[in-house]
Amino acid sequence: xxxxxxxxxxxxxxxxxxxxxxxxxxxxxxxxxxxxxxxxxxxxxxxxxxxxxxxxxxxxxxxxxxxxxxxxxxxxxxxxxxxxxxxxxxxxxxxxxxxxxxxxxxxxxxxxxxxxxxxxxxxxxxxxxxxxxxxxxxxxxxxxxxxxxxxxxxxxxxxxxxxxxxxxxxxxxxxxxxxxxxxxxxxxxxxxxxxxxxxxxx
Amino acid sequence: xxxxxxxxxxxxxxxxxxxxxxxxxxxxxxxxxxxxxxxxxxxxxxxxxxxxxxxxxxxxxxxxxxxxxxxxxxxxxxxxxxxxxxxxxxxxxxxxxxxxxxxxxxxxxxxxxxxxxxxxxxxxxxxxxxxxxxxxxxxxxxxxxxxxxxxxxxxxxxxxxxxxxxxxxxxxxxxxxxxxxxxxxxxxxxxxxxxxxxxxxx
Numbered sequence: 001x002x003x004x005x006x007x008x009x010x011x012x013x014x015x016x017x018x019x020x021x022x023x024x025x026x027x028x029x030x031x032x033x034x035x036x037x038x039x040x041x042x043x044x045x046x047x048x049x050x051x052x053x054x055x056x057x058x059x060x061x062x063x064x065x066x067x068x069x070x071x072x073x074x075x076x077x078x079x080x081x082x083x084x085x086x087x088x089x090x091x092x093x094x095x096x097x098x099x100x101x102x103x104x105x106x107x108x109x110x111x112x113x114x115x116x117x118x119x120x121x122x123x124x125x126x127x128x129x130x131x132x133x134x135x136x137x138x139x140x141x142x143x144x145x146x147x148x149x150x151x152x153x154x155x156x157x158x159x160x161x162x163x164x165x166x167x168x169x170x171x172x173x174x175x176x177x178x179x180x181x182x183x184x185x186x187x188x189x190x191x192x193x194x195x196x197x198x199x200x201x202x
Numbered sequence: 203x204x205x206x207x208x209x210x211x212x213x214x215x216x217x218x219x220x221x222x223x224x225x226x227x228x229x230x231x232x233x234x235x236x237x238x239x240x241x242x243x244x245x246x247x248x249x250x251x252x253x254x255x256x257x258x259x260x261x262x263x264x265x266x267x268x269x270x271x272x273x274x275x276x277x278x279x280x281x282x283x284x285x286x287x288x289x290x291x292x293x294x295x296x297x298x299x300x301x302x303x304x305x306x307x308x309x310x311x312x313x314x315x316x317x318x319x320x321x322x323x324x325x326x327x328x329x330x331x332x333x334x335x336x337x338x339x340x341x342x343x344x345x346x347x348x349x350x351x352x353x354x355x356x357x358x359x360x361x362x363x364x365x366x367x368x369x370x371x372x373x374x375x376x377x378x379x380x381x382x383x384x385x386x387x388x389x390x391x392x393x394x395x396x397x398x399x400x401x402x403x404x
Binding site for chain 2: 047048056060062063064066067068070071074075085086087089090091093094097098101102105113122123125127128131134139141142145
């Protein structure tokens with residue numbers, strides 16, 4: 001197995017997921033700033049032009065962070081990170097989507113449209129970036145409330161939803177386009193999650 | 203079980219999924235135009251304020267189209283719609299996310315920002331709607347190419363990725379904000395998918 005990646009929230013999500021599973025593989029750096037991800041050679045691996053991409057030993061390519069994670073979960077079911085019965089699987093999926101679609105995607109749109117980080121290759125609309133930042137903020141009380149009642153986002157067990165929110169929250173803090181409010185429950189949970197061995201740098 | 207829904211692409215995705223599984227339940231109409239989904243009573247069911255929401259017999263609520271679908275898949279594994287081994291599960295997840303994130307979400311943003319359908323409750327940025335329409339269009343060749351080589355989007359078997367692309371494609375045709383090109387492979391596949399009993403109106 002070989003993982004094509006570049007420094008990004010999605011690469012970090014896969015790195016943490018792999019450490020939780022205790023698996024590792026060869027890493028290949030992809031230079032996003034130089035546009036390596038939209039080169040012909042890379043588009044043959046992933047026509048979507050995105051990292052990370054996992055190459056299997058038979059030459060099959062799996063792209064999309066969560067598809068890679070599900071592949072690893074199927075091969076290494078423990079520790080379980082997607083739920084292990086109908087209801088827990090549904091709860092993980094529900095909370096993970098709330099994090100991804102309502103928060104992380106909006107933070108990413110705010111970042112790209114406000115800062116123009118990829119303006120050499122996409123049309124940026126700063127006004128939309130501000131709207132997206134507002135949508136990301138609007139999702140925060142849902143997580144703050146849930147983490148006041150539950151140890152982890154989807155309930156009693158640590159899951160991929162926690163990985164994505166912790167990485168997304170860190171990214172939002174770093175790029176500073178979303179004015180995150182004080183959230184004592186999220187901060188309690190974040191300290192706990194970030195203390196896990198899987199969140200330590202190599 | 204009880205399903206809260208309103209006429210929308212996501213409601214249709216769940217309806218088709220349930221018909222594929224041969225399951226049904228009580229339906230409760232939610233009036234989006236009147237803002238019933240953002241009423242206090244509904245937000246207690248789903249703090250995200252979105253439909254569909256599945257209420258279980260014990261009063262548990264599951265929101266998010268794909269979380270509802272995964273719950274039903276776990277209870278009724280056949281016919282399998284999410285893949286049944288590590289690689290097929292990863293491929294379904296990968297193609298499903300390409301459809302959802304690269305195509306359907308962009309069609310929805312184009313629709314909402316260009317037409318101002320929900321302008322009574324959200325800020326619309328028409329310029330972003332045009333950019334999102336362009337992003338949706340840019341994803342189409344990936345599906346057209348795949349469906350020239352495979353019977354279904356994720357390979358040999360019909361999956362939730364096909365449901366989402368068929369519903370999303372129909373929605374894009376209906377709302378006319380994305381100028382869809384001629385795509386013979388997608389049209390071949392669409393005719394086949396839309397002929398399934400699960401796609402017939404009640």
